[in-house]
Amino acid sequence: MASKTAFALTAWEKPCFGKRRSQKSWCPYPKGVITIYTSYSGQISLINLSVLWCSQPAVRLKSMKKKAIILQSGGSTAVINQSLAGVIYEAKRSKTLSHLYGSRFGILGILKPNWINLLECPPRTLTALGETPSSALGSCRHQLNQRECSQAISTLKRRGVETIFIIGGNDSAQTGLKLARQARVKREKLQVIGIPKTIDNDLPGMDHAPGYGSVARFFAQTVQEAALDTRAIRYSDPVKIIETMGRDSGWITASAALGRKKYEDGPHLLYFPERPFHLSKFLQDVKRVYKRFGFAVIVISETIRDHHGKRIGSPASVVAKDQFGHAYVEGTAQYLCHFLESKMGVRARFDKPGTIQRMAMAYISKVDQKEAFGCGVHAVRLMRRSESGVMVAMKRFSNKPYRIQYDMVSLEQVAGHEKALPANFINRAGNDVTDAFKRYALPLTGPMPHNHVSFV
Template structure:
């Protein structure tokens, strides 16, 4: 006989273009099972549970739940709240017990999976029958075990389009701002920055240099590589990760203010782009410009990948199916079954294998000089963005003969 009780859904960490699709898939699947007697949504993640700020999802229209599939950001609200001690976890469990929550579905990244894992273990220790399932979510694409993460395909598509446009702008201006630096999100893993290489179809296309935190930044090597590009093309576009580190393993830039450090001890990063602009100006005597998209890159629905959206939806539905089957303390993973044609299915992994672990860009995806990505990476990321970028024209530029100048 199945476990009867209520289901609670929570979203945690940074919003993405498809985290709502995961929740939509989970809610629609949960509605099919009689063992789930009611469905609640926690407002602002774990904080919503602690404060009993929960909504009745059964009272939402089917149309609204379906529209979540194409709605960016976190419809339930999110938070970066770390449960500090045993008292916090005990309080959370009491709330779950008071509301007869027997199914707890958490969509989030590394820290969120750690919280879900601890809740699962506490429930087991207290002999409270609770099924806790993780739904993978992070634009950083740094969750262990899973081939890739929902959210990554969409941020990759958005940035590829943005960097391609930034490249055309830089190429067109001709007499000023002929070097552009685009700073992307990413703490210790450079997956997001690496994806900007999707914008480059020909040698002239941006980006020309891709700087990842997996490769310690060496100023001389960077300037040498940039000088070669600039002399050949007369312009250059660099993409860099905000988490870029020096050869001592220190962030090139990070906020020193305590207010800019979250509950998990993560300092707010940013400013690498402007640092590179200064390095270029001081050493090459060339004016450069920095573009920094900020959080819009992770959440924008303008370039939502259809593949990403569908895989997010399926991940949510599968989390519920596994919960109904009796699984707990696990996260749904994405498994790449084939490359050409691209096919993906889902798997499962214990939260112990995922919580607080970080998957970085492997060496085989990074060029030998550390200034770009490899074809193997492009083969990995291309199917995730849901089809080719919109086609652009590039004039052949067949010049006529000059008559007044030589």
């Protein structure tokens, strides 16, 4: 007589089972081998279940699908939603999650639960999501304290969430690291996976970060447009200073040179936070360029500092800071314009794109879009491999043709650390980039527009 015992097998995809009218439970075909998917230590693998007779114990399926939550954190980019779409896509395709929640406004949506189920997104919405700038879930800059960290973990446990995806940069990695460490202390099961995002391109342990290719393309093109304007109006406004974001690294400033075909076109001078800024040398550089071409286009990082470490143009008093201690920057380009006008007696103007540079879809890099989506997909695969306390990382293994592979780096290596613009990417004078930088960055921006025409 056949045993009525039922074996519980974890199945990611429902295998084909036969059903006999004389039995009420599912049972295998009388003979043969059935291949099913199963989860072993979080990894997807194949097993073969040998079946001899229908009198064998019945096989029931027990769903072991997990619940996960994803949030977006920090400053938005043009491709941050591509990573979100990648996670949703891969979660649906692999059928590894019963729920994928989206936390509105970053970690704040976990502290005061404000969630939506992203697996309900139809394909049309998913496509539109990837083409949407800014953070579709909302974002925040909030540094967790000890009490909030425990509160967040308790909330996730209460709702059965075992995995958290955090799309963000350095500060977001700190948030993920705090949650991972606190979960270990409390002996709670929580998988923490970071997905890189920053226009600053300053995340250690990876070739580059999603968001950088698009902001680099933005400045490569808009600086050329500004240079053409300054060239044409040189007898009225011969000096233009363009200020970029980038915190304490010069990656964005460097990208302004990527659209330059000839030195005369501009930008003529670039200044990076990796090198001390000297007003006297700056004045000499500008005078030299102005004398040679009759106009000068200059690109500076918002955080350039003098040899004492003081930010150029910052007031003597302490300026406002965000919750992670980063000071809000004031007036660097404006200060330098006033300085040049007083020393040279010519009109100097400045452009400061501000947050629009982070998410300008008109200048988006198709390479950046594709890679951001791939980072989201890889994050789900890391979840299935039971990785935790890590961030997705892109590693370049070929430049011609350009090829990358998706890997991972520990959150400890990213949190609180910054990757500076390498010395070999800056020329000896400290006011331009080298060909080595162009070889590195141009594959990330995609093809540039054709040459412009000027008769002056």
